[in-house]
Amino acid sequence: MSGNIRVDIKKRYSGQEDAPDFNLDVNFTASNELVVLFGRSGSGKTTTLRCIAGLGKPDMGFIEVNGKVYFDSELKKNLSPQDRRPGYVFQNYALFPHMSVAKNITYGLKGKSDAAKEQRLHEMLGLMHITGLQNEYPSRLSGGQKQRVALARALAPNPDILLLDEPFSALDMVVRMRLRERIHSIQETLDIPVLFITHNPVEAFTLADKVVVLHEGSVHQEGRPEDVFYNPCNRHVAELVGVSNIFDADFAGKSEYGFVLNTDSISITTTTNVDADSSYSWGVRPENVHLHPAREDISGCNVFSTTVHSVVNRGASRVVAVDIPGGGSVLLSEMDNRNFGKLDIGPGSECLVEIDPRDVLVFALEEPAG
Amino acid sequence: MLEQAIFPLYITLKIATLSTILVVLVGLLISYLLARRDFTGKNLVDILVTLPLVLPPTVTGYLLVILLGKNGVLGQSLFEMTGFGILFTWQAAVIAAFVVSLPLMVKTTSAAIGSVDRELEYVAYTLGHSELETALFVTLPLAKKGIIAGLVLSFARAVGEFGATLMVAGNIPGKTNTMSLSIYTAFQSGNDSLANILVVILVIMSLVSMAATAKLVNRWKV
Incomplete structure (x- = not known):
């Protein structure tokens, strides 16, 4: 039938x-x-x-x-x-x-x-x-x-x-x-x-x-x-659907990796096409926010150094909140306990944040429903 | 002496039983509508049904006399159609008992129906059962404890009815002298032994019916 x-x-x-x-x-x-x-x-x-x-x-x-x-x-x-x-x-x-x-x-x-x-x-x-x-x-x-x-x-x-x-x-x-x-x-x-x-x-x-x-x-x-x-x-x-990091942003231009948005004092590059005349917010899943020890040398876009704000033990995983430089907001990063142990960080310690531009989701503000 | 107690016992049971049957039939319908339907005049129905609970029984009786008397709205048309004057008959006592015990049935039963999970009724509808079938086989069986409680209270109220009965049915020996009325008459006229017999019968009846109800209700799990 x-x-x-x-x-x-x-x-x-x-x-x-x-x-x-x-x-x-x-x-x-x-x-x-x-x-x-x-x-x-x-x-x-x-x-x-x-x-x-x-x-x-x-x-x-x-x-x-x-x-x-x-x-x-x-x-x-x-x-x-x-x-x-x-x-x-x-x-x-x-x-x-x-x-x-x-x-x-x-x-x-x-x-x-x-x-x-x-x-x-x-x-x-x-x-x-x-x-x-x-x-x-x-x-x-x-x-x-x-x-x-x-x-x-x-x-x-x-x-x-x-x-x-x-x-x-x-x-x-x-x-x-x-x-x-x-x-x-x-x-x-x-x-x-x-x-x-x-x-x-x-x-x-x-x-x-x-x-x-x-x-x-x-x-x-x-x-x-x-x-x-x-x-x-x-x-x-x-x-x-669990994208717990969402921030308002201003359009900043285009780079070799994609389009650049500014939030507080960080610049975020995304592979999604954005238009200079519209307002946007960007988001990233906590499991796509990668943390590295502060001494490590990584280059590329969407890398910035910051301070750990707090750590929550969720049993099977840890959620680390890091400060976004130049603003009051925090970015959440979720990782398994093994990776967390290797990082050796706690509240107040320095670390590096890395986000793949392909993982950066972009939403137009005031988008009509449907 | 005992034979003087037989008629009051008989007429009381007759009046209370008939009144309770009416109360259950009318009470279940009104309770269901009050608990489950929205309609204009719902509050008015609720107030009218409840009123006899708060009015002094003599006032209820007086209003019934106005309504049922040969010049009353209902009494007049009844008399014109059938030639039957209802005041000062046992039928009038049934009506008095019905009116004063209906609120006890409706209050208890509508609360019991209201506490039945509506989703059970919704499930029955989606399974193809009409509202009437659902009410009879889902809602009322699940509200049966409240219904039995309302029935027992209504019967007890009908047996004990005094004020309104006296107003509409009088206290006519061999016709409308119910037990409650007879106890008062016996006591007034110094016939203490008849009063004692009637009181003992009433107390035993009440205890037995309470015990039987408790036993029945305790057997039910839901």
């Missing part, structure tokens, strides 16, 4: 006492693939998912799944959730606490014979590797088991689309890894679009065929995970 999703919706929330106005304006398309809606909490991810499921109504726009129009404000068409029947897995799984696992899984098989229900139940138990749990009640299940039951319940009626709202947030790392693989294989087996919400960049990167980045209610970038993570289109997306 050839299927795809087209979503183009607008919804306005007038701010109540403590909440500001919020405008949702989301527009994306996808084929039968695993799409990750990625953004901070409050960016409109869950609202978008609910509108697709029919649990929320957009003010205007259009939603189509698998050639079936779910919502069209011009035709005044708005299918009920009962008519859309999406597979929906909620963040807390929302298993019916008063029903056994078997009743939960077969609850969506309304109108089917008992034999058909029984057969589908066993298919689902097998698919999710939870055979033997059918007579348990949800309160006796572990987090990972609950999640698999919720997935089985969502998939049992053969939905046209699977919607997953932060399904991993309550699970430990090992269970997450396994379920991540399972969701991927489910998507491939069933060949339906799967929409997956997360605020976790690692999850978005490892899981997605396609990432849709939401920020303050609108789509800022959509594409393959590599495109979004290595070439964020603006500052907001860059911050979301």
